Structure formats: structure tokens, C-alpha cells
Amino acid sequence: MNEYLLLPLASLPFPNINPILIQIGPLAVHWYGVGYIVGILFAWWYAKRLAANPKLWPDGVLPMKPEDLDDFIVWAAIGVVLGGRTGYVLFYDLARYIAHPLDIFAVWQGGMSFHGGLLGVIVAMTLFSIRRGIRTWSLFDVVAAGVPVGLGLVRVANFINSELWGRPTDVPWAIEFPNGGPFTRHPSQLYEALLEGLVLFLVLRILTHSRLKLGTPRFVGGAFICGYGLSRIFVELFREPDQQLGYLLGTNWLTMGMILSTPMVLAGIWAMATAKPVKQAQPQAT
Numbered sequence: 074m075n076e077y078l079l080l081p082l083a084s085l086p087f088p089n090i091n092p093i094l095i096q097i098g099p100l101a102v103h104w105y106g107v108g109y110i111v112g113i114l115f116a117w118w119y120a121k122r123l124a125a126n127p128k129l130w131p132d133g134v135l136p137m138k139p140e141d142l143d144d145f146i147v148w149a150a151i152g153v154v155l156g157g158r159t160g161y162v163l164f165y166d167l168a169r170y171i172a173h174p175l176d177i178f179a180v181w182q183g184g185m186s187f188h189g190g191l192l193g194v195i196v197a198m199t200l201f202s203i204r205r206g207i208r209t210w211s212l213f214d215v216v217a218a219g220v221p222v223g224l225g226l227v228r229v230a231n232f233i234n235s236e237l238w239g240r241p242t243d244v245p246w247a248i249e250f251p252n253g254g255p256f257t258r259h260p261s262q263l264y265e266a267l268l269e270g271l272v273l274f275l276v277l278r279i280l281t282h283s284r285l286k287l288g289t290p291r292f293v294g295g296a297f298i299c300g301y302g303l304s305r306i307f308v309e310l311f312r313e314p315d316q317q318l319g320y321l322l323g324t325n326w327l328t329m330g331m332i333l334s335t336p337m338v339l340a341g342i343w344a345m346a347t348a349k350p351v352k353q354a355q356p357q358a359t
Contacts, residue, residue, distance in 0.1 A: 084247045084257040090233045108230040112223015113153065117146045119219030123281055131288040131351050136211040145201050149216070152197030153190045160189010164329060166317055187224070187301075188333045210290035217297035218277045224301070225270015232262035239264075239311045261312040268304035276300060285350070292348040299341025302334040309334075 095102040121142045127133035161184040162170045162177055170177050198216065202209040231237045238250045239259025247257035277300075280286045280293050287293060314320055314328040321327045 084245075084249055085260075087235065087248050087250055088233075089251070092230075092234045103230075104233050105227065105230040108223065108226035109153070112220070112226050113146065113150055115222045116216060116219035117142060117149070119222075120215040123215045123218060123287065129281060129285065129287045131285055137205070137207045137215075141205055141207060142215075145198075145212070145216075148197040148201050149194055152193035152195075154193075156193015156196070157185035157187070157190030160186030160192065164189065164333060165315055169317070187305075188337075191298075191337075208290055210294060211287070213294040214281075214287055214290065214292070217294045218281050219274075220297065221270050221274035221277065221301075225266040225274070228262045228266035228270065232260060232266070237262055238313055240313050242311075258313070259311040261308055264308045264311060265304065268308060269301055273297070273300045273304060289348045289350045291344045295341045295344025295348060297341070298337050298344065302337030302341060305334040306331050306338070 090104075092103055092105070093101045094104050094107055121139045123129060124135060124137050124142060125139045127135060130136060158177070164186055166184065194216070195213070198212050199209055201207075202212045235250045235252050238248075238253050239261030241256040242259050243257065244259070246260065248260050249255075249257050277293060277297060280296055309328045309330045310326065312328070312330070314330075318329050321329065321332065
């Protein structure tokens with residue numbers, strides 16, 4: 074069978090939602106940017122609720138002050154943007170940016186890597202926690218618990234932007250994307266929004282509220298890393314690879330997303346397997 078299927082008789086119509094939410098003169102607010110902003114704000118708000126709930130921590134001793142998270146949101150935003158952009162440049166389109174280095178700063182043209190953004194936030198969390206005398210893994214746990222919401226929103230924005238679409242298919246829910254050629258494709262952005270967003274958030278919600286899992290530093294964070302990696306690897310089976318990369322190592326299935334996500338699964342499994350409950354709660358550093 075031809076890899077690229079002709080349009081079937083029936084498919085779901087693309088909704089054609091304007092990628093720009095609001096535009097006032099030259100100022101345009103895109104759904105994609107709103108997804109990032111709302112995601113960061115939700116993760117901040119949710120982390121504060123977890124950090125301030127004594128029922129979730131051993132002996133009711135909080136591992137950090139809620140105000141610490143007010144300050145960390147700036148660090149997190151910088152880590153996401155710098156890490157995400159750097160990761161995209163290095164992992165997905167290095168040749169282009171070597172040829173046109175000024176394009177690295179043209180973030181409005183798109184191009185962010187989740188894996189790079191994650192590394193950026195990890196660096197930010199490590200430096201911030203050391204500076205404030207906070208247990209690094211506990212900070213990672215409370216922040217990670219709310220991140221899936223932002224991931225889901227950004228994937229929905231990818232769908233609205235008609236980008237990162239899936240491979241050609243004739244499944245009943247296939248969609249013909251405006252810039253996806255004369256084929257119906259998997260709405261892989263929505264698959265990711267469901268798995269990386271809703272499902273992963275619910276799994277982490279159960280963990281954070283079950284028998285003091287937050288009192289076992291890095292278990293929740295490990296579940297997040299592993300859960301995202303597994304979700305991403307699965308969805309990559311339905312997602313069209315980046316045009317400039319294509320499939321890797323001569324296969325017709327291996328993608329850069331799979332390669333970058335595999336270490337995440339292993340690291341997440343290690344984190345959960347080696348996590349140990351806090352033996353004695355320590356008072357908040359002052």
C-alpha cells in the first residue's frame with residue numbers, strides 16, 4: 074500500500090480556528106503563547122497548593138514556603154524558554170541555524186523542544202533549590218505534578234496552528250490539515266494532549282494525594298518523566314517526523330522524539346525505583 078493515502082470519502086473537517094486569539098494593530102496574541110503562559114501559571118498555582126497542604130507531607134512539615142514558588146516562577150519561565158529554544162536548535166534543525174544564526178532569536182517563528190525545556194527547568198530548579206535550602210527533588214515533585222496541564226494546552230495549540238500533524242491514515246477520525254498535503258492524517262497533537270495532558274495529570278494527581286507519596290522525594294517527579302516519555306514514544310508512532318530529519322537510522326518508524334524520550338523513561342524508572350521516604354522531616358530552612 075502506498076505510504077501516502079488518498080483522501081477517503083469521509084473524514085473530520087479541520088475546524089479552522091484562527092491561530093491568533095487577539096490582535097490589536099501589530100500586536101498579536103497567539104493561542105500557542107497563551108498555552109505556555111496558562112500552563113506555567115497553572116503549574117505555579119498547583120505547586121503552591123501542594124506545598125501548602127500539610128496532609129500531603131510527613132508529620133505535616135512543609136518542605137518549602139509557598140512564597141518560594143512565587144519567586145521560582147520567574148526562574149521556571151526562563152528555563153522553559155531558553156532550554157526549549159536551545160533544545161530545538163540542537164536537536165531538530167542545527168544545520169539551518171548554523172547557516173542562519175540570527176534565526177535562533179526569531180522565537181516568534183516557532184521552534185521549541187519539550188526535552189530542551191525540561192532540561193532548562195531542571196537546571197533552574199537545581200540552582201534555585203540550592204540557593205533557598207530546599208530539597209531539590211521535593212521542588213521537582215510539586216512542580217512536575219501540574220506541568221501536564223500546560224503540555225496538553227500547548228498540544229491543542231499545535232492542532233489549532235495546523236502543525237506537528239500525524240502520519241497519513243484512513244481512520245474514521247482522520248483530518249485533512251490545510252498545510253498537510255492532499256491526505257487525511259492522524260490528529261496526533263490531540264493524542265498527545267490526551268496522554269501527556271489529561272491522563273498524565275490524573276495519574277500524578279492520584280500519586281500526590283496517596284499515602285504521602287510527596288514524602289518520598291523524586292517518586293512523583295520520576296513518574297512524570299517516565300509517563301511523558303512513554304506517552305511521547307507511543308504517539309510518535311502516529312506523528313509525522315520533522316521534515317528536515319525524517320525517520321532515523323534507515324527505518325520507517327524511528328524518530329528523534331523517540332530517541333530523546335527513551336532516556337526519560339529509563340531515568341523515570343530509576344527515580345521511582347530508588348526513591349525512599351524521608352526518615353525525619355526537617356524544618357523549613359530560614
